[in-house]
Amino acid sequence: MSQQVTPYKDSALGKKEQVAQMFDTISGNYDGLNRVISFGIDVKWRKKVLKMVSAKSPQTILDIATGTGDLAILMAETGAKEIIGADISEGMMEVGRKKVAEKGLDNRIKLVFGDSENLPFEDNYFDAITVAFGIRNFETLEKGLAEILRVLKPGGIFVILETSVPTKFPFKQGYKIYSKYLLPLIGRLFSKDRSAYAYLSESASVFPYGEKLNNILSKIGFIEVKHLPQTMGVATIYQASKQ
Numbered sequence: 308m309s310q311q312v313t314p315y316k317d318s319a320l321g322k323k324e325q326v327a328q329m330f331d332t333i334s335g336n337y338d339g340l341n342r343v344i345s346f347g348i349d350v351k352w353r354k355k356v357l358k359m360v361s362a363k364s365p366q367t368i369l370d371i372a373t374g375t376g377d378l379a380i381l382m383a384e385t386g387a388k389e390i391i392g393a394d395i396s397e398g399m400m401e402v403g404r405k406k407v408a409e410k411g412l413d414n415r416i417k418l419v420f421g422d423s424e425n426l427p428f429e430d431n432y433f434d435a436i437t438v439a440f441g442i443r444n445f446e447t448l449e450k451g452l453a454e455i456l457r458v459l460k461p462g463g464i465f466v467i468l469e470t471s472v473p474t475k476f477p478f479k480q481g482y483k484i485y486s487k488y489l490l491p492l493i494g495r496l497f498s499k500d501r502s503a504y505a506y507l508s509e510s511a512s513v514f515p516y517g518e519k520l521n522n523i524l525s526k527i528g529f530i531e532v533k534h535l536p537q538t539m540g541v542a543t544i545y546q547a548s549k550q
Contacts, residue, residue: 312513314506323395323422323446330374331398332500338375338402344493349440352537352544353378356437356466359546361385363464365434369393371423371455372441376403378468379416382437393421423451428458439468443514452527456549465529465547471516473540482541486512516543
């Protein structure tokens with residue numbers, strides 16, 4: 308089980324409520340800041356996820372922790388008839404809905420409130436499910452993954468894109484300096500919520516990645532589990548399926 312990290316350490320709220328509050332607060336700056344803190348490389352990573360999902364020719368796609376809808380919008384290129392983005396932050400989704408409307412994709416993409424641990428969908432419904440930079444925000448990782456397995460069709464594809472920690476010199480040392488000092492500094496410069504970017508850095512550092520996350524996925528019941536480190540290991544793409 309992943310170590311529990313919350314955005315606001317003095318809050319009486321649980322992690323789920325704190326995460327929703329945090330993303331509501333930073334929603335207006337999130338897209339621009341995301342490009343800055345990843346140096347724009349996150350766009351390349353999402354396109355790799357798109358390629359993996361497209362290979363399965365899905366008709367129904369669920370993007371969990373969709374935020375402002377970047378990955379859900381990209382998934383339109385798969386040709387899927389129904390794409391649902393689910394999130395617990397209405398602030399983030401409001402930004403996303405405007406982006407969807409601007410691209411004329413209202414008829415194919417819907418952004419709805421959805422808790423990863425209690426998804427409002429039928430069993431075996433989606434051909435593909437994605438989560439980009441959101442799985443470490445699950446309050447209970449195993450419960451969220453079990454829900455994903457439930458709503459994924461047998462033979463469907465599940466893809467995670469998440470930050471990870473480089474293991475080789477000098478990338479390991481450089482990453483530690485960047486995540487501990489530079490990321491929170493950038494957050495303070497661009498956002499009023501100082502705790503948010505400290506949380507994003509801390510949660511990334513303690514979240515299980517690589518083989519550890521593979522093992523959790525397999526334990527939940529996913530099959531054909533594999534991981535693909537990206538950009539010297541600062542992010543990792545995981546792919547799995549359902550029997």
